[in-house]
Amino acid sequence: MLEIKNLHVVVEEDGTEILKGVNLKINEGEIHAIMGPNGSGKSTLAKVVAGHEAYEITDGDILFEGESILELDPDERAHLGLFLAFQYPVEVPGVTNKTLLREAYNTIAKERGREELDPLEFEDYVHERLDIVEMKPEFLDRSINAGFSGGEKKRNEIFQMAVLDPKISFLDETDSGLDIDALKIVSKGINHLAGENNAICLVTHYQRILDYIVPDFVHVMLDGKIVKSGDKKLAVELEEKGYDWLNDLASVSVNGEQK
Amino acid sequence: MSETEALESMVGGEYKYGFTTDVEYEDFPAGINEDIVREISRRKDEPQWVLDFRLEAFEKWKQMDGEPDWPNIEYEKPKFDEIQYYSSTKKKDGQKKPESLDDIDPQILETYEKLGIPLQEQKQLQGIAVDAVFDSESIFTTFKEKLGDAGVIFCSISEAIQDYPELVKKYLGSVVPKGDNFYAALNSAVFSDGSFVYVPKDTVCPMELSTYFRINNMQSGQFERTLIICEDNSHVSYLEGCTAPMFQENQLHAAVVELVAHENAEIKYSTIQNWYSGDEKGQGGIFNFVTKRGHCRGDNSKISWTQVETGSAITWKYPSVILQGDGSIGEFFSVAVTNNRQQADTGTKMIHVGKNTKSTIISKGISAGESNNSYRGLVKISPRADGAQNYSVCDSMLIGQTCGAHTFPYIESANPTAKVEHEASTSRVGEDQIFYLQQRGMDEDDAISLIVNGFCKEVLKELPMEFAVEADKLLGIKLEGSVG
Numbered sequence: 165m166l167e168i169k170n171l172h173v174v175v176e177e178d179g180t181e182i183l184k185g186v187n188l189k190i191n192e193g194e195i196h197a198i199m200g201p202n203g204s205g206k207s208t209l210a211k212v213v214a215g216h217e218a219y220e221i222t223d224g225d226i227l228f229e230g231e232s233i234l235e236l237d238p239d240e241r242a243h244l245g246l247f248l249a250f251q252y253p254v255e256v257p258g259v260t261n262k263t264l265l266r267e268a269y270n271t272i273a274k275e276r277g278r279e280e281l282d283p284l285e286f287e288d289y290v291h292e293r294l295d296i297v298e299m300k301p302e303f304l305d306r307s308i309n310a311g312f313s314g315g316e317k318k319r320n321e322i323f324q325m326a327v328l329d330p331k332i333s334f335l336d337e338t339d340s341g342l343d344i345d346a347l348k349i350v351s352k353g354i355n356h357l358a359g360e361n362n363a364i365c366l367v368t369h370y371q372r373i374l375d376y377i378v379p380d381f382v383h384v385m386l387d388g389k390i391v392k393s394g395d396k397k398l399a400v401e402l403e404e405k406g407y408d409w410l411n412d413l414a415s416v417s418v419n420g421e422q423k
Numbered sequence: 424m425s426e427t428e429a430l431e432s433m434v435g436g437e438y439k440y441g442f443t444t445d446v447e448y449e450d451f452p453a454g455i456n457e458d459i460v461r462e463i464s465r466r467k468d469e470p471q472w473v474l475d476f477r478l479e480a481f482e483k484w485k486q487m488d489g490e491p492d493w494p495n496i497e498y499e500k501p502k503f504d505e506i507q508y509y510s511s512t513k514k515k516d517g518q519k520k521p522e523s524l525d526d527i528d529p530q531i532l533e534t535y536e537k538l539g540i541p542l543q544e545q546k547q548l549q550g551i552a553v554d555a556v557f558d559s560e561s562i563f564t565t566f567k568e569k570l571g572d573a574g575v576i577f578c579s580i581s582e583a584i585q586d587y588p589e590l591v592k593k594y595l596g597s598v599v600p601k602g603d604n605f606y607a608a609l610n611s612a613v614f615s616d617g618s619f620v621y622v623p624k625d626t627v628c629p630m631e632l633s634t635y636f637r638i639n640n641m642q643s644g645q646f647e648r649t650l651i652i653c654e655d656n657s658h659v660s661y662l663e664g665c666t667a668p669m670f671q672e673n674q675l676h677a678a679v680v681e682l683v684a685h686e687n688a689e690i691k692y693s694t695i696q697n698w699y700s701g702d703e704k705g706q707g708g709i710f711n712f713v714t715k716r717g718h719c720r721g722d723n724s725k726i727s728w729t730q731v732e733t734g735s736a737i738t739w740k741y742p743s744v745i746l747q748g749d750g751s752i753g754e755f756f757s758v759a760v761t762n763n764r765q766q767a768d769t770g771t772k773m774i775h776v777g778k779n780t781k782s783t784i785i786s787k788g789i790s791a792g793e794s795n796n797s798y799r800g801l802v803k804i805s806p807r808a809d810g811a812q813n814y815s816v817c818d819s820m821l822i823g824q825t826c827g828a829h830t831f832p833y834i835e836s837a838n839p840t841a842k843v844e845h846e847a848s849t850s851r852v853g854e855d856q857i858f859y860l861q862q863r864g865m866d867e868d869d870a871i872s873l874i875v876n877g878f879c880k881e882v883l884k885e886l887p888m889e890f891a892v893e894a895d896k897l898l899g900i901k902l903e904g905s906v907g
Contacts, residue, residue, distance in 0.1 A: 214858075214862050215861075215862075216858055217854070217858070218854075237861065237866070237867070238858060238861035238862050239861040239862075239864055239865055239866045239867075241862075242861070242862055242863060242864040243864055247862070248862050250859065250862075253859070254853070254855050254856050254858075254859040255856075256856055256859070256860070256873070256874055256877055257877055257878065258876070258877025258878055258879070258880040258881075259873050259874070259876070259877035259880075263873075264860070264863060264873070265863075267863075267864075267865060267869070267873070268863040268864045268865065271864040271865060271869075272864045275864070307877065324863065328863070328864070
C-alpha cells in the first residue's frame with residue numbers, strides 16, 4: 165500500500181538532514197511499529213509522509229498504491245486515505261469538532277467516490293463512532309482541542325481516525341501523555357479499527373503501547389535510518405537493552421556498507 | 424504555495440462588485456462652498472430649516488482645523504475641492520423621484536439584481552425591506568405599505584424631510600451634533616440620502632430593514648445620513664450593506680448615522696461593509712470616514728452595533744452608544760478584516776451616564792498582506808453611573824509576517840462602583856493549524872476560512888440569520904490565498 169524508498173529529507177529552513185535513506189514497505193492488513201530514541205527522525209518521517217511543508221525531500225520517493233505522492237498537497241494525500249494522528253494535536257478555537265469532522269468526512273467522501281452524509285445522517289454516524297474510543301457526545305460540540313487535556317487530545321485524534329476511516333494511519337506518539345486507563349481505551353479503539361483493508365503505523369518511543377497492540381513488524385530508527393527490523397520480540401529486546409546496543413549499526417549504515 | 428503565488432492568488436481573490444453601471448448623471452459642479460450647499464438643498468426641494476442646518480454645519484466645518492490626525496492611518500488627504508458632493512441620475516420627464524419601478528433606469532435595476540438585492544416585486548427578498556441608495560439618491564424602498572400597516576415608517580431621509588418634517592426636525596443632529604467632528608460637520612453640510620426609520624410605541628417591526636448603499640460615480644463622494652428612532656417598548660433590526668466599483672482614484676464616503684432608543688426600546692444595527700478596498704498596491708478604494716452613534720435615551724433601552732468590515736482602503740469608524748437611561752445596554756460586536764494595503768482604525772465608545780448601565784465590546788481584528796488594523800475604544804463611566812459594568816474583549820489575528828495589529832483601549836472611570844473588564848489577545852494563524860486541517864482533507868483556503876470563522880464566531884452569531892451566511896462567505900473570499 166505504502167512504499168518509502170531511500171528517502172532523504174532536510175529541514176527546509178536550515179538544510180539539516182534528518183532522514184538519511186529510509187526504506188519501508190507497508191501492506192494492507194499490517195500493523196507496523198517504528199521505534200527509536202528522541203531525535204532519530206521517526207516523527208519527521210510521519211510528517212513527511214503526510215506532506216508537511218517544512219521539509220524538503222532531496223532524494224528517494226514515497227509511493228501510495230504504486231503512485232508517487234511527493235507532488236501532492238497534504239489535503240490531496242488525505243483524500244487518498246492517508247491519516248496522521250498528531251503528536252501535538254493543534255487547537256482551533258471557535259470551530260467545533262463536529263464541524264471539522266463533517267467537512268473533512270464529506271470532502272474525503274467526495275474525493276473517494278463515497279456518499280456524502282447530510283447533517284442528520286452524519287449525526288447518527290458520528291455517534292456510533294464515538295463509542296470506539298468511549299468518548300462522550302459533548303466532545304462533538306467543543307472547539308477542536310481547545311481546553312482539552314493531553315489525554316483527551318490524543319483520544320480525539322483516534323476518534324477522528326475512526327470517523328474518517330483512512331486506508332493508512334500514522335499514529336505519532338499517540339501513547340505519550342496517556343494514563344494507563346486511557347492507553348487501554350485508545351489501544352482498544354485502534355485494534356477495533358485495524359482491519360484487512362487498512363494499515364497502521366505506530367510511531368513510538370516506548371514499548372508500552374505494544375503490550376496492547378501487537379505489531380506485525382517492528383522497525384528501529386536511529387539517526388535518520390531504519391537500522392533493524394523484526395517482529396514483536398524486537399520491541400521487547402529494546403525495552404530491556406535500550407537503544408545503545410544498536411548504535412554501531414547506525415554508524416555502519418551512515419558511513420557506508422564497506423565498513 | 425509560495426509567497427508569490429499566494430500574492431497572485433490574493434489579487435485573483437476577486438472583488439465581485441467592482442463593475443460600473445453606465446448611467447447618465449445630472450450635471451453638478453465639483454468642489455465645496457456655500458453655493459454648493461445651497462444648490463444641494465435646492466435640488467432636493469428642502470424646507471428652510473434644513474438649509475439652515477446645512478449652512479450652520481458648513482460654517483463649523485470651515486472653521487475646523489482639518490482632519491483628525493490621531494488615527495493610526497496614513498493617506499493622502501482627499502482634495503475637497505475636486506469632489507462632487509451631489510450625484511443624481513437623469514430622470515424621466517423631470518421627475519424628482521421615480522414613482523414606480525417602471526420609472527427607474529433598467530440598468531440601475533440590473534445593478535441591484537447583480538448585487539443580489541432584486542427590487543422587482545416578484546424577486547424581492549422575503550422578510551427584508553430594502554432601501555436602495557445609488558450615489559446620492561434613494562432609488563426605491565420595498566415593502567413600504569406592509570411596514571406602514573404596522574405603523575413603521577421606512578423611507579429615504581429626503582422623503583422623510585418632506586413627509587415627516589416634525590420627526591426629522593426633532594431628532595436630526597440630536598445624537599451627532601453638526602460640529603461633532605470634521606467628517607460629521609462635512610456630512611451635515613452636504614448630506615445626500617440615507618434611510619429614515621421610525622418605529623412607534625409598543626411595536627415590533629415585522630421585518631428586517633436594510634439599506635443597500637452603492638457608490639457608482641467615480642467623481643462623487645457619498646454622504647449618507649441615516650436616522651433611526653425607536654419609541655417606548657419597540658424593537659427594530661436594521662442592516663446596511665455597501666459596495667462600489669473598482670476605480671484607480673480614492674472616493675470619499677462620509678456618513679452619519681444616529682439612533683435613538685426610548686424606554687425599553689431595542690435597536691439592532693448591523694453592517695456588512697464591503698466597499699472596494701483598492702488593489703494590491705493600495706491604488707484606489709474607498710475612504711470610509713463614518714460617525715455612528717446611538718443614544719439609549721430611555722430606561723432599559725438597548726442599542727447593539729454589529730459590524731463586519733471587510734472593504735475600504737481606509738476605515739475610520741467608532742459606532743458608539745451613550746447609555747443615558749438607567750439600566751440601558753450598549754453592545755458592539757465587530758469583525759474587521761484588512762488585506763493588501765488596507766488600513767482600519769475602528770472601535771467604539773461606550774459612554775455610561777445612567778445607573779446600572781451595561782456595555783459589552785467584542786472586537787476581532789484580522790490582518791493579512793501588508794495591512795494595518797487598529798482597535799480604538801473608549802469606555803467612559805460618568806460620576807453618577809453607579810453600578811455601571813463594561814466587559815471588553817479585543818482579539819487580533821495576524822496572517823503572514825508583513826501585517827500589523829494594534830489595540831488602543833481607553834478607560835475613564837469616575838465612579839468607584841463601576842466594574843470594567845478588558846481582555847486582549849493577539850494570535851497568528853499558524854502553519855501548524857493549517858497543516859492540521861489540511862491533513863484532515865481541507866484545502867488551504869478552506870482551512871484559513873475555517874480558522875478565521877472560528878475566531879470571529881462570537882461576532883458572526885450576532886448577525887441576522889439572512890446575512891450570516893453572506894458574511895461567512897465574504898471572509899473566505901477576502902482572505903483567499905493570503906498565506907504563503
